[in-house]
Amino acid sequence: MSGNGRLTRRQRRRLRREHGRPGPPGPYALLPWLLMGLGSFSNLFQGETPSPWIGGAGLLAFNSLYISVVFRGFVKEKREARATYVLLGAMAVVTFGLAIGYGGSWLLFFPLLSLACGTVLRKRWLVVTLFGLAVSACAIAVWRGDSASTPWTLAYGTFISGAVTSAILTLSETVMELRATRQELARTAVERERLRFSRDLHDLLGHTLSVIVVKSEAARRLAPRDMDAALSQVADIESVGRQALTEIREAVTGYREGSLATELDRARSALTAAGIEPSVRRSGPPLAPQTEALLGWVVREAVTNVVRHSTATRCAFEVDGNPERVRLTVTDDGRGEAAAPAPTPGIGGTGLKGLTERLATAGGSLTAGPGPAGGFVVTAELPVDAPGEENDDPASPPTLGR
Structure with missing residues (x-):
């Protein structure tokens, strides 16, 4: 035309x-x-x-x-x-x-x-x-x-x-x-579906491979001293691989649902394997599936960045909610803003920027930056019953990387 x-x-x-x-x-x-x-x-x-x-x-x-x-x-x-x-x-x-x-x-x-x-x-x-x-x-x-x-x-x-x-x-x-x-x-619908699929695979594989690498390193370190612990890490690698296959199949069909509780459990496992002490505190009312999915992607993105860039020793997840809104805060004691190459001012790099746009579409917000006591702090706020995106999958992730 x-x-x-x-x-x-x-x-x-x-x-x-x-x-x-x-x-x-x-x-x-x-x-x-x-x-x-x-x-x-x-x-x-x-x-x-x-x-x-x-x-x-x-x-x-x-x-x-x-x-x-x-x-x-x-x-x-x-x-x-x-x-x-x-x-x-x-x-x-x-x-x-x-x-x-x-x-x-x-x-x-x-x-x-x-x-x-x-x-x-x-x-x-x-x-x-x-x-x-x-x-x-x-x-x-x-x-x-x-x-x-x-x-x-x-x-x-x-x-x-x-x-x-x-x-x-x-x-x-x-x-x-x-x-x-x-x-x-x-044609636009086809392009949108291709974009959704590529983003999902990129995020799923990026996070999963990071966890596999960390656990493989842990298994290699533990093998000479504690074979049982090393085998436990290998079992975790197998579990992560099987879960990745399931998520990829769900991404292909477009029916993948995110879960905040599941992502927090995976975060504990990944951080522990990387030698980072995790802590989780959660309170507030039950969340809508769309809100769970979006916060789950925030947890996944934050953990991937902590494992890859932060050199942190501790990472804390805090979920506070009231009948109207819920807040997720992820804090680590690592290198802060220096942990991410070429950050976008105010909201970090491409991954957090994509999450910021996605949360804004659902009526929420995302801020990321150095914490007052050092480290890096990611804060996400959403309505308890966040609406899904009109023309996209609300659980579809943005691009990886700060």
């Missing part, structure tokens, strides 16, 4: 080829209506028209202007150009001159002029112009008294020709634009 939301001729042709459905009629569909001028053409050859050279020139000029205006009317850029309105005005001058000068069959040029107006004009200007043409055609027919049809029939035909032409073209163009919009929405 063009920048103004309208379809170009090339796009309309492509859509018709792709779908095999009728689109807006082309300008050639309006050319057969020029046969209405055969009566005037016949009068010229039969010598019934005074000054036949003037009449012939007028007939040639009218047909040329009609074809030019109709073809320009099917291209939006040309239809709205000043030259098109100049040609339409010249066509109106020729029509009035021939109708007043010759009457009879020449009055049938009024419906043709109306039809050309229907291809160019829209909305209020179209109604005003068609009404003026209909009244003028009726008045000239009454004044001349030699119209090929009754004045009222001529007036009605003049008005309805332009109105129906404009209505058909507008409706057809709207249908084509709706088809293009539907295709665009389908």
Whole structure:
């Protein structure tokens, strides 16, 4: 679609080829209506028209202007150009001159002029112009008294020709634009699902691999001294791997639900294996699934950063809630802001930035930065019953890394 939301001729042709459905009629569909001028053409050859050279020139000029205006009317850029309105005005001058000068069959040029107006004009200007043409055609027919049809029939035909032409073209163009919009929405849905899937896999694998590496290192250190403890770490690695496979399957199907309690349990295990002492304190009312999922991702992101960057020895998780809002605070005693390369001012790096945007969509907030006593502090606040995101999975994670 063009920048103004309208379809170009090339796009309309492509859509018709792709779908095999009728689109807006082309300008050639309006050319057969020029046969209405055969009566005037016949009068010229039969010598019934005074000054036949003037009449012939007028007939040639009218047909040329009609074809030019109709073809320009099917291209939006040309239809709205000043030259098109100049040609339409010249066509109106020729029509009035021939109708007043010759009457009879020449009055049938009024419906043709109306039809050309229907291809160019829209909305209020179209109604005003068609009404003026209909009244003028009726008045000239009454004044001349030699119209090929009754004045009222001529007036009605003049008005309805332009109105129906404009209505058909507008409706057809709207249908084509709706088809293009539907295709665009389908492409957007596919892109959104790809983005969700890539984010989920990135976060799931990043966190899981970090835990596996930490536990593998712990098992290697423990093996020479305590084989049972080392085997326990290996069992944890197996459990983490199986859980990762389950989460990846759920991510593929799009039905993965996060759990704050589950993430806190995993955080304890990962931090303990990394030699970091965890502590958890939780209070407050039960949380909605969307809130649980979002806070679970905050815990996962915070733990991943603590294990990767902080060199901390302790990490505390505190969940406080009231009937309206809940707050999660994650505090470590590590290197603070220096633990994350190139942090984003005020909210950390890309991972925490993505979480900030996601929580803001759900009516919450996220702050992250050095703590007053050192270390790094991540604070998330959400409504107890946080709404899900309208066009995305509320449990879908942002990109990893501070």
